[in-house]
Amino acid sequence: MTDHLEPLLLGEGDYGLATDLYQITMMASYRARADLSPQATSTFELFVRRLPKGRAFLVAAGLEQSLAYLRDLRFSDEDVAYLKGLSVFGSTDPAFFEWLRAFRFEGDVDAIPEGTLVLPNEPLVRIHAPLAQAQLVETFLLATINAQTLIASKAARVRMASQGRTFVDFGARRAHGFAAAMLATRAAWIAGADGTSNVVAAKKLGIPVLGTAAHAFIMSFEREQDAFRAYHEGYPDHCVLLIDTYDTHEGCRRATAIGPSLKGVRLDSGDLGQLAKDCRAILDGAGLTATRIVASGDLNEDKITALLADGAPIDSFGVGTELVTSRDQPALGGVYKLVERADGDTRIPVMKLAEGKITWPGPKQVWRHHDADGTWSHDVIELADAPAPADGVPLLRPVMRGGALLPEAFDSLDAMRARCAEGLRTLPNGLRALHDYAEPPVRIGPALAAMAEELKGTLT
Amino acid sequence: MTDHLEPLLLGEGDYGLATDLYQITMMASYRARADLSPQATSTFELFVRRLPKGRAFLVAAGLEQSLAYLRDLRFSDEDVAYLKGLSVFGSTDPAFFEWLRAFRFEGDVDAIPEGTLVLPNEPLVRIHAPLAQAQLVETFLLATINAQTLIASKAARVRMASQGRTFVDFGARRAHGFAAAMLATRAAWIAGADGTSNVVAAKKLGIPVLGTAAHAFIMSFEREQDAFRAYHEGYPDHCVLLIDTYDTHEGCRRATAIGPSLKGVRLDSGDLGQLAKDCRAILDGAGLTATRIVASGDLNEDKITALLADGAPIDSFGVGTELVTSRDQPALGGVYKLVERADGDTRIPVMKLAEGKITWPGPKQVWRHHDADGTWSHDVIELADAPAPADGVPLLRPVMRGGALLPEAFDSLDAMRARCAEGLRTLPNGLRALHDYAEPPVRIGPALAAMAEELKGTLT
Numbered sequence A, B: 001m002t003d004h005l006e007p008l009l010l011g012e013g014d015y016g017l018a019t020d021l022y023q024i025t026m027m028a029s030y031r032a033r034a035d036l037s038p039q040a041t042s043t044f045e046l047f048v049r050r051l052p053k054g055r056a057f058l059v060a061a062g063l064e065q066s067l068a069y070l071r072d073l074r075f076s077d078e079d080v081a082y083l084k085g086l087s088v089f090g091s092t093d094p095a096f097f098e099w100l101r102a103f104r105f106e107g108d109v110d111a112i113p114e115g116t117l118v119l120p121n122e123p124l125v126r127i128h129a130p131l132a133q134a135q136l137v138e139t140f141l142l143a144t145i146n147a148q149t150l151i152a153s154k155a156a157r158v159r160m161a162s163q164g165r166t167f168v169d170f171g172a173r174r175a176h177g178f179a180a181a182m183l184a185t186r187a188a189w190i191a192g193a194d195g196t197s198n199v200v201a202a203k204k205l206g207i208p209v210l211g212t213a214a215h216a217f218i219m220s221f222e223r224e225q226d227a228f229r230a231y232h233e234g235y236p237d238h239c240v241l242l243i244d245t246y247d248t249h250e251g252c253r254r255a256t257a258i259g260p261s262l263k264g265v266r267l268d269s270g271d272l273g274q275l276a277k278d279c280r281a282i283l284d285g286a287g288l289t290a291t292r293i294v295a296s297g298d299l300n301e302d303k304i305t306a307l308l309a310d311g312a313p314i315d316s317f318g319v320g321t322e323l324v325t326s327r328d329q330p331a332l333g334g335v336y337k338l339v340e341r342a343d344g345d346t347r348i349p350v351m352k353l354a355e356g357k358i359t360w361p362g363p364k365q366v367w368r369h370h371d372a373d374g375t376w377s378h379d380v381i382e383l384a385d386a387p388a389p390a391d392g393v394p395l396l397r398p399v400m401r402g403g404a405l406l407p408e409a410f411d412s413l414d415a416m417r418a419r420c421a422e423g424l425r426t427l428p429n430g431l432r433a434l435h436d437y438a439e440p441p442v443r444i445g446p447a448l449a450a451m452a453e454e455l456k457g458t459l460t
Helices: A012-017 A021-032 A063-072 A077-084 A094-101 A131-136 A138-162 A178-190 A199-205 A215-219 A224-234 A248-256 A272-285 A301-309 A413-425 A446-459 B012-017 B021-032 B063-072 B077-084 B094-101 B131-136 B138-162 B178-190 B199-205 B215-219 B224-234 B248-256 B272-285 B301-309 B413-425 B446-459
Strands: A041-048 A108-111 A125-130 A166-169 A239-242 A262-267 A292-296 A316-319 A334-343 A346-349 A352-354 A357-359 A364-370 A376-383 A397-401 A442-444 B041-048 B108-111 B125-130 B166-169 B239-242 B262-267 B292-296 B316-319 B334-343 B346-349 B352-354 B357-359 B364-370 B376-383 B397-401 B442-444
Touching: A012 A063, A012 A077, A012 B199, A021 A094, A021 A131, A021 B199, A021 B215, A021 B224, A041 A131, A041 A138, A063 A108, A063 A138, A063 A397, A077 A094, A077 B199, A125 A131, A125 A138, A131 A138, A138 A166, A138 A178, A138 A301, A138 A316, A138 A334, A138 A413, A138 B178, A166 A178, A178 A199, A178 A413, A178 B138, A178 B178, A199 B012, A199 B021, A199 B077, A215 A224, A215 A239, A215 B021, A215 B334, A224 A239, A224 A248, A224 B021, A248 A262, A248 A272, A262 A272, A272 A292, A272 A301, A334 A357, A334 B215, A376 A446, A442 A446, B012 B063, B012 B077, B021 B094, B021 B131, B041 B131, B041 B138, B063 B108, B063 B138, B063 B397, B077 B094, B125 B131, B125 B138, B131 B138, B138 B166, B138 B178, B138 B301, B138 B316, B138 B334, B138 B413, B166 B178, B178 B199, B178 B413, B215 B224, B215 B239, B224 B239, B224 B248, B248 B262, B248 B272, B262 B272, B272 B292, B272 B301, B334 B357, B376 B446, B442 B446
Parallel strands: A166 A316, A239 A262, A262 A292, A292 A316, A376 A442, B166 B316, B239 B262, B262 B292, B292 B316, B376 B442
Antiparallel strands: A041 A125, A041 A334, A108 A125, A108 A397, A334 A346, A352 A357, A364 A376, B041 B125, B041 B334, B108 B125, B108 B397, B334 B346, B352 B357, B364 B376
């Protein structure tokens, strides 16, 4: 028995230990090495080797929370005391723990801005830092970028399927905990959601928050029409009524009694397509041509596509579970790999060759190319210090130098959202389909290919 | 452009707005109603209607974080100012916002303790409170219980598949953000994981933390044997070496040079079953019969079952992505439904009948029955105030009264873990298989059945 309830929340004061244990054991080893000077740096890149099935591209997201972590990462006295008490550190130099107390992330970070559409093997984040620092941060960066990129990529599909209709994140109750819901809300917004039902996420992000009422509200009245009247009295200018608690058609007819200030009706069950058509007719018949129809209930990009293809007159989609868990592909396999070691002027590119797992060597840049009409044509992954290819736009930009944030680190959600919208607008036709899309148009640049050839010779 | 990085973390100070907007609009409506006395209470139950495919049962988890939320739930001045500024509340009585500032959850909570194996339609949590209070907390309770129950239920399958072997949570980097990773670590521990790689979760929960080294560590040395020697020097009593960076067989032979203090070798790629057999032979040949073999790399319950069935001499499994995202079933459809309204002595049971969505009426208890040999035979869901069936053990117990925590609320992780282990030990044979298991053995008690019959008559 205990007298404490552990809320198990992650705070900024927890960043030091927000990692896998092996990152800290490796860090202690690196620090203790005679063969590494304190100037020895390393470059790691975070990327996705292969697109999950059902994704023609990904939408980069999670950088802002990653940078906040790198900036605020500290080991508290309590953290250090905890580590000291672990038996694995029984033989570790006590100076290591002193060093942890003074630990700061002092590296350089380059990254692809959030909202950018990205392809396999493109580094989303590149970290250049003393080896021990670069190693420690792997777990948190992966968790943060994997999660938001996963949801933003799913949300972009819902955005495309919804065409010009409104699409709102309704998923808080089904996310992997409420903290995950907040990240999902942010990622969905970047990829084009029109709002969320999640109040605290909306407040922190400064984005629209939306909601109507639940079946329990309707059922708390003796009669449906009393519930409708009460809701309208409370929210005369925002009256959207849930009409499927008893009989949807009857509910719709009852809702029309509200008159022209009825902003919308919501359908949450049954054959949404047919019900939307029937309700549209009922509303129009009552002269309520401006009243909108909102639909929700296990929706995803495929169901929305089918509804719209069938002419369902739905104006707004509430999307929950499928969006916030990326249900068809609930994990993104982003990895964080060493691509170069360096000690002073000595730079050693690192390459890994394993079955189906290639890590391209050296610090890299991604160049995006467009056709004359502005359509995204292809990307080239090239060594960062190779000459810029003609007509390419570099995607990675510097966001941190020596641990200090650069102006580019302070990106706005509006900019991220515009970036994603522009990416979707300029998608090549081959990547536009939700299924049966083309292979990702990404190539390896000549300098990178030559380096890889050379290194393969030494590895085999 | 902005000058702020939003870490987007969930703190205890955020609990007030950690909900869907419609809960707050409904709350304001309830409060404003002339037909509801302040004594009017409601009972809601949180349950899962149907088991996800691939789950013969669920493992209840997430109650502790739910209770911490109910205890600490407040609206700050900042929260209230934010809500006041939303246009939807433009017509809302200003007294509502004053009322929010004084808001406390004052309800009664009964719940099935964490670690208990549960079945469809069994209330995991029952909330009896003034309607406005009970409504507000829906979203957070669902997010919290859905998430941890999801992961604990997956982890129980991994626990069963791993038989007596060690199984460790390695999933932080692939969870839906680091905060979700912490919840996954807790849920996996309750269901029988032997430890985690997640340091801050281990610290907060007081559970074992484990780890070895990554490929980047090995690759930071010129030669693999130098990396092995350095790791052993740093961690002489905890030396587990990752041996698959270059050639696994050669790596294993090199690792034997460490001698008897080599605690283990880890395999993270390739044909884990064959490599484990080969490495066992190499280790045994060098006299290192006590050195353990750890395997990791996209493992799940099915792969572990196949490896062990094939006689793979693996002593410990590291399980990541599949565990922390419950990859085959990444969402749990827990719902929170009104089952009774009451004003003073007037109690009105509420039932919902919709296609495939029945809500059984009235506050309920679950009675668990065992065979003479201690095997779990079946459960009976019955009205809470009906006579106790002979030989049944009630699963729901009181944890909060009038907003105050009861001693039963302070459950320990050890107790939860023992409860789950006991549940798995006494599983009926029909629920023991990972696939092709029996239907859930859960029945409706006579008093509940009679009430439902009566209500159906009034609904149809």
